[in-house]
Amino acid sequence: MDTVNLDAANYKDLLKRYIDTQDEQSLYGAEQISKLFIKNNVPPEEIINLHIQALSELYPNLSEKTGHSMNFLLETMISYGMAHQEYQTLREKQLELKTEIAVAAGMQETLLATTKPSIDGLDIGVISVPAHQMNGDYHHFIKGRDGSLGVAIADVIGKGVPAALCMSMIKYSMDSLPEESMSPKAILENLNRVVFRNVDPSMFITMFYAQFIPSEQKLRYSSAGHEPGFYYRKKEDTFEEIEAKGLVLGVSSDANYERYEQRVEKGDMVILLTDGVTECRDGDRFIESEEVLEVIKGYAHLPAQDIVDHVYKHFERLQNFQLRDDFTLIILRREV
Template sequence: MPQEVTSQYKEIMKKYLDSQSEEDLYVGQQFSRRFIEKEIAPEDVISIHKTALFELHPDLRKQVWDSLDFLIEMMIHYGLTLREHQSLVRKQEAIQMEMNVATKVQDTLLKTVEPDVQGLDVGWISQPAKQMNGDYIYFLNQENASSVAVADVIGKGIPAALCMSMIKFGMDGLQNENSSPENVLGIINRIVEKSVDDSMFISMFYGKYNSDTSAFSYASAGHEPALHFSSATDTFTELDAKGLLLGVKRDAKYEERSILLEEGDFVVMMTDGVTESRTEIGFIEMSTIQQLLASKKEESAQQIADYVYSELGRMQNYRLSDDFTIVIFKKKADKV
């Protein structure tokens, strides 16, 4: 410890003990900055205090000196804990800054244009459980047709955001390509397999609505099945198709299927944040989700999506356990 600091501290303490004035106390408070400047540890501050006190009042009881020795030992552990805590706080602040930047980049890069196709009503919500969203929606708009990709990156944070950016890059390049679900998933799969780390996996459901034929074609890369609501029978049917997760196998093949949408029909595409919603007593049954959807079947696609999100959030005490994404394509009445 610097001898100069020790001597100065003793003089300041002597003045205060003699006067006990607010002025001398203020001088002592200001002097504490010297300890910080000299990087003097808390236990060393107490040792300086003990040395100064002994020189000023050597006749104090032994218990006083023992108590100060005890306090020094306590401060040694306190100092170590404090430094560890401060280091952790700095790391957390650095991570939070990175997350803030990544979130802004994600919001900017992953913007998409909602479709405006005759006869199609679209509604959607994508809400992250935490700061960054591991789900992704991309609309591909072409003449007389609109497609949507609903993806879920198995992984979170910045790597997931970068992975989704790569998917968007691939999707942007499909504007003038064959946009059939089978072809699109094949192209995106090759991009992911070539460029994404083996620890990252992506599921995707891709659906395409043709306004000329009212056909909805679809394919899946290991994603949650979509639901088709038939207004004629007032029933739901799962739209499932065979296909591996993206990036698992370069030459993976994706099964393409198709259905016809009648007036009032709608297709619901979701991530597992919807289908695996849970309360304190367990998972929310798919039948419950279907009941929520059916109860608003006469409403617009966006009103249906908003209602399902609101009700499932209420059932979970408004605490999402996973990213929540739902997209609804609803067949509107043909104009006369």
């Protein structure tokens, strides 16, 4: 209450000075005092009340009508006071939410963490950059007992927190699959049933699952509606789209996925990505996949990890670059 009393005296002095002189200084004082009011959560009707008190003390002979009009004004301010109060509460809540999301993002990172395994004869590079606080892209490496490598790359549609929560579900379903049944086709069919049963109708997941078998130098894969990756043939120095048909996860309960196989020659690369890579924009212009491949080619002499890092840096440097979606790029290369 003390500050209000102090402010009251201050307000009265300033008002008197302004009425007498109309100088800038007292207007500036009014501005300062209003900032202080806001800081101390003084509602607008309280300020009018101050004004009424100050007026009646300064000019005791003011007309009765002026007094009535002031009381009228006071009444009209009450809703503003309540709105202000609500704004304060919302601000506090927003701050709370922001903190909670930061904690959740941290947890997500721990939950979904995957380590790049080392596979004899295979060079692996991976980069994943979220567009917002939480990443809706997901990638996972699994090293099988037979020395094979499983790679999953996925994109949850529906962004932000719900997407991230959905990812954790996928990760745990994948962890609970027995290793024996780990063909890409079987994995996608299993996950499809999990997603179909558990997510909102407007949410879905695209996933590409590949398995590299070093003993046969073969890549087996299946796709659930995922952005097509690319296959680089060292011998011809050309890229081709990895064609794989398949419906996104979570749309139809009985979706079937086709199995595909590709022999991997020395120096060949498998490039997997999410649509964040082909959906980034430079101003109004979309970055086409040919452009991404050109950049990859430019760095092809480097280790796989350096290639993916350079590709991201290359696009990040473009003047009007906008990351509209999470960006994930994985490169696997059979070492020479």
